[in-house]
Amino acid sequence: MTTTTLSPARAASAGWFTQTGQITRRWVTNSVRMVWGVGFSLVQPLVWILLFGQVFSSLGKLPGFGGFSYIEYLVPGILMMTVLYSGAWAGTGYIDDMKSGVMDQLLTAPISRSAIITGQLVQQLLICLAQSIVVLGIGWLGGARFPGGIGGIAMALLAALILATVFCSVSTALALTTRNQAALIGISQIVVLPVTFLSTTMMPSALMPHWVQNVSRYNPMTWAVDIGRDALAGTSDWAQTGLHALGLLTLAALAFVWSVRAIRGYQRSL
Numbered sequence: 001m002t003t004t005t006l007s008p009a010r011a012a013s014a015g016w017f018t019q020t021g022q023i024t025r026r027w028v029t030n031s032v033r034m035v036w037g038v039g040f041s042l043v044q045p046l047v048w049i050l051l052f053g054q055v056f057s058s059l060g061k062l063p064g065f066g067g068f069s070y071i072e073y074l075v076p077g078i079l080m081m082t083v084l085y086s087g088a089w090a091g092t093g094y095i096d097d098m099k100s101g102v103m104d105q106l107l108t109a110p111i112s113r114s115a116i117i118t119g120q121l122v123q124q125l126l127i128c129l130a131q132s133i134v135v136l137g138i139g140w141l142g143g144a145r146f147p148g149g150i151g152g153i154a155m156a157l158l159a160a161l162i163l164a165t166v167f168c169s170v171s172t173a174l175a176l177t178t179r180n181q182a183a184l185i186g187i188s189q190i191v192v193l194p195v196t197f198l199s200t201t202m203m204p205s206a207l208m209p210h211w212v213q214n215v216s217r218y219n220p221m222t223w224a225v226d227i228g229r230d231a232l233a234g235t236s237d238w239a240q241t242g243l244h245a246l247g248l249l250t251l252a253a254l255a256f257v258w259s260v261r262a263i264r265g266y267q268r269s270l
Contacts (some may be wrong), residue, residue, distance in 0.1 A: 019111050023119020027093070031127060044085070045078045045135045049142050075139035076156060076228035077201035080221060082135050083128040083160045084195065087167030088188040090124045091175025098179055098266075107267045114260050121168055121256070128164040132157050148234035155236070156228035162248045163224040167192075169255035176262035195221045200229075223247050 014022075049071070097103040106116055136146070136153065146152055170191075175184050198212055199221035205213045216222045223244035230236040 016112050016115055019115035020119045020122065023111075023116055024122045027120050027123035028126065030093075031123060045082045045131075046138055048078045048081070049075060049135070049138050049144075054142075069143065071139065071142050072144045072233070073204075073229070074202060075136065075142075075144045076232055077199075077225050078139070079132055079135045079156065079160055079228055080163055080224045081196055081201055082131050083164040084167055084192055084221065086128055086131060087124065087164045088171050088192050090120070090168040091171035091173075091184050092181060093120060094172060094175040095179070095181045095184060103266075104270070107263075107270070113263050113267070117169075117172060117256070117259050117263060120172070121165065121259075124168045125161050125164055128161060128168075129157065132160045146232040148230075148232045148236075152231040152234055152236075155231035155241075159224045159227040159231070159245070159248070162245070162252050163220065165252040166220060166248065166255050169252065169259040172259040173255065173262040176259070176266045179266070195219060200225050220248055220251055 052074070054071075094103065097106070107113075136156075140146070148155070171184070171188065174187055178184055178187070198215045199219045200216055201221060205216050205222075208216065227236075227241050227244050227248075230241065
């Protein structure tokens with residue numbers, strides 16, 4: 001793994017944005033060297049959209065889908081599911097750094113702790129953006145159409161990036177707290193499956209059991225999926241969209257603060 005960091009003299013004089021940029025460059029370089037991992041992460045949405053979407057295409061004829069074909073209904077959900085799963089694994093990079101000693105090198109350098117966190121987060125969001133664009137392309141090839149146009153696509157991508165920020169930051173905080181890859185993977189699996197299936201990712205809330213409807217209302221996955229789905233369809237309810245966006249931004253800010261506190265806690269424990 002690349003260990004290039006700012007030299008102490010340069011780091012001392014570099015501003016926060018320069019430090020963040022250098023950390024981002026390091027993580028991007030690692031991603032380019034292991035691009036197969038990013039590509040492999042697109043296999044699952046390919047299967048969901050082209051296989052699951054076709055097999056269950058008749059579901060779109062049921063009341064409650066609001067006139068969507070099922071493939072059009074499913075694509076925004078798969079978009080958010082892709083960044084959710086990608087974000088949940090973000091902390092594994094920190095586990096590798098702790099094992100290799102790279103984290104200790106970073107923490108002995110005069111680099112802002114928030115810049116260390118932000119640099120890796122930016123790299124993760126770049127990956128999520130690329131994945132999201134590909135997912136929308138796969139959906140279009142599968143028959144989905146996006147009446148919301150460029151503006152709707154941009155809003156859906158923005159919602160995906162905010163959701164990714166939440167789960168990337170949570171994964172980072174968990175990695176720095178547990179310091180164990182098995183624990184991080186186990187916690188991630190426990191979280192991502194309920195978050196996915198207790199949301200409107202694959203089914204309208206009107207067709208869910210009553211208790212699932214209640215849970216889904218407070219699920220950030222539902223907030224992001226609903227923003228993306230309405231934006232792509234060009235049917236956004238701006239009051240609801242604003243409320244959901246505010247909820248996602250609040251969670252993203254809280255998760256980011258937690259991740260910064262986690263790296264400082266890790267440093268104090270050394």
